[in-house]
Amino acid sequence: MRAGKVPGMAVLIMRAGDTLLSRGYGYADVESKRKVMTSSVFRIGSITKQFTAAAVLQLVEAGKLRLTDSLHLYVPTLRGPARNATIHQLLSHTSGIPSYTELPAFRAKARSPILPTEMLRMIDTAALRFAHGEQWAYNNSGYYLLGLVIERAAGVSYAAYVQRAILLPNGLRQTGYCGSPEGVAETVVGYDVEEGAVSRTGDFSMANPFAAGALCSSAQELGGWLRTLMGGHVITAGSLQRMLTPVSLPGGRRTAYGYGLEVTELGGRERIGHGGSIPGFDAYAAFYPESSFTVIVLTNNGSANAEAIEKTFARQLLGIASLSIRELPLPKGTLAMYVGSYRAGPGRVVVTQRGERLHVAGPVDADLAYIGDHTFVLVDEPDVKLAFRVEVDSATSIAWTSRGRTLTLPRVP
Template sequence: MRPLAILLLCLAPLAAHAQTDPVPRMQQIVANYTNDKSFMGSVLVVKDGHTLIDQGYGSADLEWNIPNSPATKFRLGSITKQFTAASILLLQERGKLSIDDPVSKYMPDAPAAWSKITIYNVLTHTSGIPSFTGFPDYRTTEWKDTTPAELVARFRDKPLDFEPGTKFNYSNSGYVLLGYLIEKVSGQAYADFLQQNIFTPLGMQDTGIDSNAAILPQRAQGYRRSPRGIEHDGYISMTIPFSAGALYSTTGDLLKWEQGLFGGKVLKPESLAKMTTSFKDGYGCGLFIRDIDGHKLITHGGGIEGFNTSLNYYPNDKLIVIVLGNLTGGAPDMIATNLGKAALGQQVILPSERKAIDVSPAILAEYAGTYRMTDAPIDNVIAIKDGHLTTKLASQPALDLFAESETKFFLKVVDAQIEFFRDPATHAINRLILYQNGMQHEGRKQ
């Protein structure tokens, strides 16, 4: 449920040169993260129906020295959202609701400010409802068991962030609201609806709504890195993430989900098409739809105390990459990205393979300044420190940049590069491009 930043700081990147058999290089990719203690978890990669990797790494429980395995259960965080979205679309197929209806049709006591918000707006994060996980009191209320109605009460009377349908803004409140609506419309508890309509039909026996009190065999403990080393991450009542992030599962069960969802076993073709069609900013219904180096990718990640996860489907390549981690940080996303590249025969270059060169102080001075990122309302501040450049994205720490050419720089702590460009007319530096995860993010110099 934690928001994602463009530049992930806790990653120790790995890559490899493509080869005919990608598996050895893929194992090396994962090993780089396990060796520097930035990843523990389970990985499953399947291409054309053939399993390339199906393995656990590190510990499910450090105190008992129990290793992770393909059977280990992990909290999923926001991967939950696609299950919620599919449930809403199932209810539409059964005539119980329409995603084009206003939320107020199924919630008569909805605030007046919500009158123009449709269910589709909520599905696509375009409702304008502020995310309660960003409220100042959120961290002090994570521990308390809470009902769906009490969760909705936390944000129902807050002003909207924008006019519904006009912008994209990731909102955990919206997906909590969808779970609340599922219960009201279906007459079932959210957990029961998922069990009856998705988990049981697909044979997903190791998936469910997590509970702090339940005895759950083969459940991973959630950890974080700190100056003291690896330690248990904080406590959260699993009633809080609810339909926005409360599921647990295994890599094997998520494979069943991907094969079932995209194999037509869950939704009708028109519903699946709606779910996987971008509305704004590359988001459909519970899923991001992206183009990565010419390959279509349908994806979502998750982050919740002690866990980060990444679920990825390349439909045209028949490739599924699942990375579930029980150590807080961005490693699962980076592992998944690089495993996808390796499986597709693409080259992945290690930052350690890049050779740093010297660039004159006068040229570095031209690059220094503030760049407003065009795909997010945040600044990337480029500064000079001890004769080299640093990059600082929003509130994140400043990171060192190393020149590999006069205009292109790379980071060592993260697999990302920044390239500077001049205005053709004035020859002044006017923009940069951040390259990461197969995507490009432009920043305009202020």
């Protein structure tokens, strides 16, 4: 349980159709001491995106939309530059539309329900980060908009379509839109853990993540879902191949992202998966096609770093040695230049000094090891790298690299 950092966790490990481990750890509700089971229903955050992508591809197969269609055909109220992005660009994070979770207008009211009309206004009035199709940047706006595209093309709500066309036909009855009439009731409470103190995460409206991150599920059902999806039982073989093909950028540059799924590697083994982090919860679901292993980790703490836990299990299963760290010494007093708060989307990453090491809290909660040139790695997950930009003996930003992509986190007062 990562030294008490995670109140509760569900883990499922499968090989083909055989369950190797199905276990709950800790508490679904700390106050009542109700324990986690692999049937416990967690918020899964951005793991939602693969369900949204599959729904879009089903509608493409049915002739109700095309990947080359422009967004304005389905969301005609848009007047800004976002309107000309294609469905393909929304699915692959190449639209250039800024993620609404990074917009100041959203951050000011992130935990309160925001009406679709207001969310669209935020997105519509924001300048593009880059021209459509020119670059790649992870983007919650794209998948929020895809939810509206699904509603227009299918003629029913996003929650109803996903339940009717994706979930129920595949026997998924513990999966659905969190708390909606067409969805499921979550059974796990989300928590914040700071310096060992556990407290319930404050209210967070699931209307806001919508098709980008509003589904709930259990470890049992996510394991079954990945096996069903990868087996070609949800969309056609051609659509699945499209979903699993990392998008290429101009000049032949490759990304690690297809549609709603990342295609990376662990110790030279292909790894298909996605994480999900939402206030009070962190999750990761991965499939290893060469060995048919599925690893699901769901936690009820937003900074639990479920992906690092998943990788630990996967390395043991696949016989992959853990990455070694060649930690370098730093002159006494040097760590102070890195200490501070850095903006990460709607939240913050906080870097503090603990003894002779730095500690980071925010999307993850971990100690850092210094490897040289103002660069650190997570002690528990050394393939996650934090490179600090330093000016006049003080860090001004962090280049955070994980799973082949780098995000810039500016320092804030």
